[in-house]
Amino acid sequence: MIVGIPKECKNKEYRVSLMPQHIAFIAQTHKVILQQDAGLGAGFSNEDYMRSGAIMVPSMEDVYTQANLIIKVKEPLPQEYALIKPHHTLFTFFHFAASSVLTEAMLKSGATCIAYETIEDSKGGLPLLAPMSEVAGRLAGQQTAKYLEKPQGGSGILVGGVTGVDPAKAFILGGGVVGTNAAAVLLGMGADVTICDINESRLTALENAFDGKIQTLLATEENILAKLPLVDAVIGAVLVKGAKAPKLITKEMLSFLRPYSVLVDVAVDQGGCFETTKPTTHENPTYYVNDILHYAVTNMPGAVPRTSTQALSTKTFPYVIKLLNKSLNQLPTEILKGVNTHRGKLTNREVAAAFKLPYSNLSTILG
Numbered sequence: 001m002i003v004g005i006p007k008e009c010k011n012k013e014y015r016v017s018l019m020p021q022h023i024a025f026i027a028q029t030h031k032v033i034l035q036q037d038a039g040l041g042a043g044f045s046n047e048d049y050m051r052s053g054a055i056m057v058p059s060m061e062d063v064y065t066q067a068n069l070i071i072k073v074k075e076p077l078p079q080e081y082a083l084i085k086p087h088h089t090l091f092t093f094f095h096f097a098a099s100s101v102l103t104e105a106m107l108k109s110g111a112t113c114i115a116y117e118t119i120e121d122s123k124g125g126l127p128l129l130a131p132m133s134e135v136a137g138r139l140a141g142q143q144t145a146k147y148l149e150k151p152q153g154g155s156g157i158l159v160g161g162v163t164g165v166d167p168a169k170a171f172i173l174g175g176g177v178v179g180t181n182a183a184a185v186l187l188g189m190g191a192d193v194t195i196c197d198i199n200e201s202r203l204t205a206l207e208n209a210f211d212g213k214i215q216t217l218l219a220t221e222e223n224i225l226a227k228l229p230l231v232d233a234v235i236g237a238v239l240v241k242g243a244k245a246p247k248l249i250t251k252e253m254l255s256f257l258r259p260y261s262v263l264v265d266v267a268v269d270q271g272g273c274f275e276t277t278k279p280t281t282h283e284n285p286t287y288y289v290n291d292i293l294h295y296a297v298t299n300m301p302g303a304v305p306r307t308s309t310q311a312l313s314t315k316t317f318p319y320v321i322k323l324l325n326k327s328l329n330q331l332p333t334e335i336l337k338g339v340n341t342h343r344g345k346l347t348n349r350e351v352a353a354a355f356k357l358p359y360s361n362l363s364t365i366l367g
């Protein structure tokens with residue numbers, strides 16, 4: 001197998017999929033083609049990669065032409081679509097349920113697309129989404145504090161309050177990895193934090209983990225509606241594996257919030273859990289709907305590429321090793337759960353349901 005690492009081309013995306021130390025290990029037995037400057041944004045020079053044994057090429061086209069196992073960070077963009085062929089296996093974040101265009105393009109390419117976010121361990125955890133959710137959750141806490149400031153467009157509330165003045169009230173929808181990490185940061189800054197989730201045992205675990213310092217709420221429409229007039233910021237952090245995010249706050253419900261409240265939709269990569277969410281970039285991260293400030297950057301961890309690359313490469317590396325020189329038939333179930341498309345067939349049930357496309361069972365295809 002020839003491993004290829006293109007430079008990420010999404011807006012302000014500075015992560016690179018693998019660190020030089022991991023390339024060094026792979027390059028002992030496999031050719032590794034790396035696009036020049038791919039690691040610069042994360043603080044890894046071309047020389048670092050050349051010393052590790054990677055072969056440097058000038059363009060993304062060279063990477064796709066020469067390699068068959070492509071390791072990336074974010075989903076391919078339209079300028080990459082024509083370069084992706086049936087012999088390619090792509091290992092990266094895809095978040096297919098958020099984009100019918102991407103789904104159609106990858107089906108048309110005939111490539112095998114293995115999505116980091118649907119790789120699932122034996123306990124049902126998402127080991128390759130988790131490190132980036134940890135980053136995005138912590139950033140969501142920081143962004144909430146920042147955008148509550150008046151010059152940033154918010155209502156002008158200091159997240160931790162001061163003596164005699166209440167702190168900001170933050171409401172987090174979804175108490176998984178993102179929600180827990182956002183809560184930890186906001187709590188650390190002195191905010192008043194409530195987490196809601198549909199999973200009661202998750203809420204109990206959170207009460208215990210935070211030693212009773214946060215409030216918890218069962219995620220029902222009535223509970224969410226009752227909470228909205230009382231909060232200054234809402235963080236969207238729900239996930240239904242592989243599927244489009246459920247819309248928990250409709251456009252109509254925005255009128256329950258105070259003007260210039262802040263909505264941070266981390267779940268935007270799965271379509272967003274606010275009806276009014278539309279994907280934004282690090283360059284233009286926010287917009288208003290009915291005087292409510294929305295932040296919905298689809299690649300939040302790209303803002304801290306050094307930390308994110310270290311966290312991601314460390315977790316993906318063992319899976320890359322498992323992929324080398326193996327046919328799909330030889331791969332463990334946890335990786336097979338990551339296969340979303342194969343030879344023009346859609347092999348993820350949730351994505352098929354999101355776009356009403358035919359679903360094909362991977363085991364049946366593989367025989």
Ligand SMILES: NC(=O)c1ccc[n+]([C@@H]2O[C@H](COP(=O)([O-])OP(=O)(O)OC[C@H]3O[C@@H](n4cnc5c(N)ncnc54)[C@H](O)[C@@H]3O)[C@@H](O)[C@H]2O)c1
Pocket residue numbers: 117129130132133134136173174175176177178179196197198199202219237238239240245246248265266267268269270297298299300301
């Ligand atoms: N924007 C970004 O840059 C970025 C980065 C990393 C992760 N994410 C996204 O953040 C989202 C959350 O990821 P995670 O790792 O925390 O997932 P997770 O699986 O750890 O947690 C999701 C939580 O949502 C809860 N949930 C599901 N449906 C719900 C509902 N209807 N109401 C309330 N709670 C509900 C689940 O019970 C679970 O506790 C995902 O969409 C993920 O892709 C985005």
